[in-house]
Amino acid sequence: MGDRVRIQVDGATIMVESGMTLAAAMMMSGLAAMRRSPGGDPRGVLCAMGSCHECRATVDGVRGVKTCMIEVKEGQKIERDQPLGLASLEAKIDRSIRTVEFDLAVIGAGPAGLAAACAAAELGRSVVIIDESIRPGGRIWSYRHEPPLAARSWLERARQAGVQRLQGYTVYRGQPGELEVAGVTDGNRVRVICHKIIVATGARERFLPFPGWTLPGVVGAGALQSLIKGGLDVRDRTLLVAGSGPLLLAVARLANESGARVTLAEQASFADRSGLAIPLLLSPSRWRPALNLWNALADVEKSSSSWVKEARGDGRVEEVVLRTPAGDRVMAVDGLAVGYGLIPESRVAAGLGCDLDESGAVRVDAHQQSSIPGILCAGELTGVAGNEAAIDEGLIAGIVAAGRNPQSRLLARVRRHRFWGQALESAHPLRDEVLQLATEDVIACRCEDVATGDLSGVTSFREARLIHRLGMGPCQGRVCESSPICQRLTGSDTIRPPWMVVPSGLSTRVSQVRDSE
Amino acid sequence: MNQRHHVIILGAGIAGVCCAREFVDRGFKVSLIESGPAAGVQGATAAGMGHIVVNDGDPEVLRLCLRGRELWRERLNEEETDQSYWRSGTLWMAEDDSQMEALKGALGRLQSAGVESELIEGERLFKVEPALARDLVGGLRIPHDGVVYAPKVTANLWNELEQVESYFHTAVVEIGDGWVQLANGSRLAGDAVIVATGISLLDHFTGAAGEWARQFPILPREGHLAITARGTRILGHHVVEAGYQKGAHQVSEEAVACAILPRPTDQLCLGSCRRPGRGGPVDAQLLQRIIDRCERFVPGVSSLPILRTWTGSRAATSDGKPLIGPMPGLKRTWLLGGFEGLGITQAPAAAELLCQRVLGEACILDPGAWDPARMRSAVVGRLHG
Ligand SMILES: Cc1cc2nc3c(=O)[nH]c(=O)nc-3n(C[C@H](O)[C@H](O)[C@H](O)COP(=O)(O)OP(=O)(O)OC[C@H]3O[C@@H](n4cnc5c(N)ncnc54)[C@H](O)[C@@H]3O)c2cc1C
Ligand SMILES: Cc1cc2nc3c(=O)[nH]c(=O)nc-3n(C[C@H](O)[C@H](O)[C@H](O)COP(=O)(O)OP(=O)(O)OC[C@H]3O[C@@H](n4cnc5c(N)ncnc54)[C@H](O)[C@@H]3O)c2cc1C
Ligand code: FES
Numbered sequence: 033m034g035d036r037v038r039i040q041v042d043g044a045t046i047m048v049e050s051g052m053t054l055a056a057a058m059m060m061s062g063l064a065a066m067r068r069s070p071g072g073d074p075r076g077v078l079c080a081m082g083s084c085h086e087c088r089a090t091v092d093g094v095r096g097v098k099t100c101m102i103e104v105k106e107g108q109k110i111e112r113d114q115p116l117g118l119a120s121l122e123a124k125i126d127r128s129i130r131t132v133e134f135d136l137a138v139i140g141a142g143p144a145g146l147a148a149a150c151a152a153a154e155l156g157r158s159v160v161i162i163d164e165s166i167r168p169g170g171r172i173w174s175y176r177h178e179p180p181l182a183a184r185s186w187l188e189r190a191r192q193a194g195v196q197r198l199q200g201y202t203v204y205r206g207q208p209g210e211l212e213v214a215g216v217t218d219g220n221r222v223r224v225i226c227h228k229i230i231v232a233t234g235a236r237e238r239f240l241p242f243p244g245w246t247l248p249g250v251v252g253a254g255a256l257q258s259l260i261k262g263g264l265d266v267r268d269r270t271l272l273v274a275g276s277g278p279l280l281l282a283v284a285r286l287a288n289e290s291g292a293r294v295t296l297a298e299q300a301s302f303a304d305r306s307g308l309a310i311p312l313l314l315s316p317s318r319w320r321p322a323l324n325l326w327n328a329l330a331d332v333e334k335s336s337s338s339w340v341k342e343a344r345g346d347g348r349v350e351e352v353v354l355r356t357p358a359g360d361r362v363m364a365v366d367g368l369a370v371g372y373g374l375i376p377e378s379r380v381a382a383g384l385g386c387d388l389d390e391s392g393a394v395r396v397d398a399h400q401q402s403s404i405p406g407i408l409c410a411g412e413l414t415g416v417a418g419n420e421a422a423i424d425e426g427l428i429a430g431i432v433a434a435g436r437n438p439q440s441r442l443l444a445r446v447r448r449h450r451f452w453g454q455a456l457e458s459a460h461p462l463r464d465e466v467l468q469l470a471t472e473d474v475i476a477c478r479c480e481d482v483a484t485g486d487l488s489g490v491t492s493f494r495e496a497r498l499i500h501r502l503g504m505g506p507c508q509g510r511v512c513e514s515s516p517i518c519q520r521l522t523g524s525d526t527i528r529p530p531w532m533v534v535p536s537g538l539s540t541r542v543s544q545v546r547d548s549e
Numbered sequence: 550m551n552q553r554h555h556v557i558i559l560g561a562g563i564a565g566v567c568c569a570r571e572f573v574d575r576g577f578k579v580s581l582i583e584s585g586p587a588a589g590v591q592g593a594t595a596a597g598m599g600h601i602v603v604n605d606g607d608p609e610v611l612r613l614c615l616r617g618r619e620l621w622r623e624r625l626n627e628e629e630t631d632q633s634y635w636r637s638g639t640l641w642m643a644e645d646d647s648q649m650e651a652l653k654g655a656l657g658r659l660q661s662a663g664v665e666s667e668l669i670e671g672e673r674l675f676k677v678e679p680a681l682a683r684d685l686v687g688g689l690r691i692p693h694d695g696v697v698y699a700p701k702v703t704a705n706l707w708n709e710l711e712q713v714e715s716y717f718h719t720a721v722v723e724i725g726d727g728w729v730q731l732a733n734g735s736r737l738a739g740d741a742v743i744v745a746t747g748i749s750l751l752d753h754f755t756g757a758a759g760e761w762a763r764q765f766p767i768l769p770r771e772g773h774l775a776i777t778a779r780g781t782r783i784l785g786h787h788v789v790e791a792g793y794q795k796g797a798h799q800v801s802e803e804a805v806a807c808a809i810l811p812r813p814t815d816q817l818c819l820g821s822c823r824r825p826g827r828g829g830p831v832d833a834q835l836l837q838r839i840i841d842r843c844e845r846f847v848p849g850v851s852s853l854p855i856l857r858t859w860t861g862s863r864a865a866t867s868d869g870k871p872l873i874g875p876m877p878g879l880k881r882t883w884l885l886g887g888f889e890g891l892g893i894t895q896a897p898a899a900a901e902l903l904c905q906r907v908l909g910e911a912c913i914l915d916p917g918a919w920d921p922a923r924m925r926s927a928v929v930g931r932l933h934g
Contacts, residue, residue: 121783491587529831
């Protein structure tokens with residue numbers, strides 16, 4: 033802790049604290065702009081969880097590395113946004129592929145994935161967890177030095193049950209029975225042969241475009257949380273946390289406890305959220321956390337029915353226009369964190385062939401089984417309902433994958449969690465004003481710089497993609513698909529490999545090594 | 550026919566839209582019927598690479614390609630954007646001396662047709678394209694070949710058309726002599742019906758025409774492509790292995806060849822392959838072979854990040870040449886299709902030719918070579934040895 037390492041950004045050496053994510057370290061060093069968009073605008077971290085690809089750079093010669101997903105390392109060389117010439121062909125990428133075999137592969141080491149892996153391994157199955165992040169724990173339990181208490185017991189259980197982990201690996205292609213994964217930092221490949229798969233890829237943030245949302249320094253709400261956990265120092269910084277949903281409270285709390293001056297703005301009205309009172313009353317286990325949260329936010333300025341209309345600044349966000357019931361308010365800020373709730377991260381499951389519902393969540397039965405035999409799904413990708421639901425769904429999936437029957441008590445608990453998830457959702461309806469912030473010249477697709485106005489008159493996703501290039505960049509539509517302009521498009525994209533863009537192409541050569549566990 | 554007559558075009562791929570333009574330019578009333586949501590976003594046009602290439606395989610084919618290229622260059626400006634003709638040039642690559650010999654033959658044919666082209670041998674190859682594998686022996690460069698982004702160009706062409714009645718989300722279920730039956734139950738009749746429905750070209754004929762169609766079916770040939778992330782400007786030309794043309798003429802077997810197309814967005818489109826198929830899901834093994842083949846010619850290219858992969862299907866005829874002319878046995882229904890892997894290049898020329906035939910105008914190209922009725926004689930010809 034507190035050790036410092038030297039990294040080089042575009043040839044200039046900077047000192048950063050070890051253990052930080054590279055994205056957080058670069059932001060701390062005033063390098064919030066990590067790349068330029070096709071139109072030449074500076075861009076930086078948006079999601080801080082590996083889905084938007086806005087933070088990508090060339091790291092130690094490997095192109096397209098997501099800096100929010102890797103840790104700083106002594107001597108690391110970062111090149112920002114160089115148009116790469118021939119040298120890019122010489123990157124030393126090991127394209128051989130190693131094969132491992134397990135009874136069960138779990139994708140995602142969040143609460144759902146950890147619980148699933150433990151349950152199945154404790155019933156005697158050989159289990160591997162594949163997870164893209166630097167460390168296990170998923171969104172809620174991500175950490176830099178020590179795992180939080182809740183995570184520690186699961187990690188210990190997993191260790192004792194002999195669960196293997198491929199940490200820092202992305203699942204980018206596969207089919208029932210076989211997955212291909214690539215290392216986040218180096219693109220190294222592993223082929224995982226498995227009888228069953230549990231997909232536990234969680235959720236991502238919903239972003240809604242507004243004027244100025246592409247400025248560096250405008251990040252997601254959950255992204256701010258990840259950045260702080262990744263080492264970003266926010267002491268004495270003025271931060272606005274805005275958007276919608278219960279995540280804002282957790283983020284504001286963490287930022288406040290980390291020494292920032294925090295203002296919290298929720299677009300839903302107080303009346304909308306009072307709808308939660310009854311579900312909360314019916315759920316005593318939530319009383320204490322709710323009270324704790326309330327107390328922790330006592331000195332944070334909070335407002336309802338308030339939303340960000342615009343972010344302004346020269347090369348990074350400097351001020352924000354906040355719409356409040358008392359009128360527009362212009363605030364000088366050091367950073368803006370804005371997110372509008374969560375959406376299921378169901379691409380991997382969809383790529384494996386699982387049916388989704390209208391909201392994009394994977395359809396599962398009470399035993400967490402998807403429409404594809406042998407593929408189970410647990411956690412937020414089956415519907416956003418919080419981490420207790422994720423754990424219980426994970427347990428069910430693990431037990432079912434091991435060929436056992438889960439207890440009815442467990443099944444009943446999941447039904448209650450889902451009820452709570454729905455109550456949370458309906459307590460935060462998105463207001464029309466927020467959906468109308470994306471005016472003509474506001475960028476809808478950040479990867480390809482497609483403006484909202486470019487899509488006027490477009491009716492289908494095919495047209496938006498093929499003619500206007502919406503969603504044709506490395507995020508593959510993960511960010512823009514939730515924007516209001518896309519909500520009215522017909523059809524959808526077919527999911528084809530790669531399910532997630534990995535730094536080193538798709539080529540793999542099967543090497544002779546074949547080590548099975 | 551005169552200006553008051555009504556032309557119905559089926560299919561809003563690049564061929565159908567080019568054809569609509571020909572008739573609109575001459576003042577005809579045109580209806581365009583397309584099962585997809587918009588022009589250029591369904592079918593082969595949405596999947597093709599967009600290489601505008603003068604293919605020398607056959608003198609007639611060469612002329613059709615050349616006229617197509619000429620029209621694209623006339624109609625689009627030459628800038629590095631998705632809306633234009635990017636004159637990147639083609640570089641055919643030879644792995645050994647025998648391929649080099651074949652390229653010399655091609656050079657002769659191209660030059661006698663007036664197509665600027667040059668042979669590049671030895672070290673000079675790596676001055677022209679430094680990214681190529683050092684064991685290649687040479688290449689054939691066709692400098693005026695280029696790239697168009699077919700979906701966008703098709704959409705733009707459609708946008709510029711005034712007075713076209715377009716029916717999207719409208720499928721044709723039956724085609725007769727001067728009439729079509731739509732899936733929504735309605736029936737349209739016109740003075741000319743032009744069928745440009747890609748791999749479905751001959752699917753909807755009944756009666757005697759249907760019999761003809763079954764005798765000479767369209768053979769769908771699937772291709773796989775992948776595209777890299779932006780920011781890799783490592784090739785100036787569309788580089789294609791000399792063996793590609795050979796592969797392109799085998800209708801039934803599976804053939805994989807290196808074809809790498811640089812796009813004005815600084816992305817590389819990697820391909821390609823041919824096998825029977827209508828464009829199903831991406832086959833990981835096949836894609837792997839394509840990428841490995843590309844790696845053999847441009848070492849390191851297989852480690853560039855890939856953003857997307859897709860498949861598409863080319864409409865081949867049994868003699869490998871397009872059908873541009875009247876549907877045998879019908880008077881008011883015409884075919885415009887069967888372009889295999891050259892339809893983006895040939896579409897404007899084929900559309901021009903068809904329009905000239907329908908209207909009885911003087912044709913710039915010899916129409917006989919493309920007349921669908923040739924198919925009968927082709928088979929007879931074969932029977933007689
Ligand atoms: C940014 C963010 C912050 C959040 N913060 C909180 C909070 O503070 N408190 C709270 O109660 N809830 C929070 N949530 C809600 C949280 O999602 C749930 O509480 C709970 O963590 C869900 O657990 P899970 O196991 O379903 O998924 P997650 O915890 O999201 O875990 C999914 C894991 O899958 C991995 N993954 C995804 N795709 C791939 C792939 N292709 N290959 C390999 N690995 C992959 C991810 O890296 C991740 O580690 C947050 C959600 C988000 C998106
Ligand atoms: C992988 C691949 C790579 C290629 N690369 C190149 C290249 O580099 N250069 C080149 O010149 N060519 C290339 N081609 C070939 C080129 O893409 C095609 O020849 C060309 O696009 C054909 O255009 P089209 O308009 O005839 O057909 P399509 O584009 O297929 O259009 C047919 C249209 O008809 C519609 N339709 C079909 N049935 C019906 C119905 N029943 N009712 C209503 N509408 C219907 C379809 O929806 C479609 O929009 C490639 C093709 C593939 C597959
Ligand atoms: S900020 Fe790193 S991927 Fe979104």
